[in-house]
Every structure is written in structure tokens, then in C-alpha cells.
Amino acid sequence: MAERIEHKPEQSTFEIYVGDALAGHADYTEISGVRTFDHTVTEPDFRGQGIAGKVVTAALDATRAEGLKIIAGCSYVEKFVAENPEYKDLLA
Template sequence: MTVTVTNRIEHQPEQRTFEIYVDDVLAGHADYTQTDGVRDFDHTVVSPEFGGQGLAGQLVTAALDATRAEGFKIATSCSYVEKFVGKNTEYQDLLAA
């Protein structure tokens, strides 16, 4: 028997967060503040019971892709996002000067 797990990422602009759901259960979020065309990602968390599944990477990838599509630059107050951008050079052009 195969069990299919579905991950879904939603942007909640009113709360300034991106959320990741696993089978409709909130598993984590990436929060940001937004000023003058820059989204400062300042907190990323995945609930411990969902750890080790690569969810933070999926979440940050989706958040940065959406941010690029919406025309924003980024700042990386969150250490996870900072390390992610350092390792994934295709996102370095998003860094605000």
C-alpha cells in the first residue's frame, strides 16, 4: 500500500507569511516584514514532528520564487534564509543592496 503525502504552500500576505501544509496540517512558516520593495525574511520554522523532510527548503524556495515574481528584493534576517541563499546562488540577485 502506498501512502501519498501532499505538500501545499500558501502565501498569506495579510499576515506576511508563507505557510507549508502537509496533508492539510500546518507544518511550518516563513515570516517577513516588507518595506520599500524589500521583504526581510526574519523567521522560518518547521514544527519538530515534520523535521527532516526538507520542508524548510521547499518553503523558502516557494517564498523566494513568489517574491521574485512579485518584483521584490529580499533581506535575510533569518539565519536559515541567509544560508539557503548562500548555497543557492540563483537567488543571490534578489538580495537588496
């Protein structure tokens, strides 16, 4: 099934869909050019498929493109950045 990622700034979240089903999301708060990613969720039916990594990759790439920095407020984003050093420059 096709996957798509949507940034919903009005809800401070990046969502990933598999087909029409919401498979996961990465939520953030943004203050003064810094996005604190505080919660990453993969819905139970989609766990073990790399969904969280895909939505976090898209969220961090979009954050970089917008010229913002991040704080890894949730353990998943913290681990993701530690394992993917190409994103360490985003850390505030």
C-alpha cells in the first residue's frame, strides 16, 4: 500500500498514512525557531514496519528545510538522532 506523510502545522504534527489509515505521527511544540519533538506514536497494527523512522525522517528533513532546530524531547527521536548522525546538526 502507498504511504504518505502530511505535515499539519496547525496541529503541530507530522502524520504517516498507509493507504487511508493513520499509521503513526510525530508531535512537536515550536517556540522561537526550535521544534521540540515530544511524542512519536506508531499505531498497533503498523508496529514493526519502520513507520516511526519514516515519519521522523520526514519531520526532521522538513524542519531542516524550514531552517529550524530541534530538541529531542521523546526517547524515539533522541535515539533516532543518535543513530543517524546526519541529523545531529539540527540539535539546538
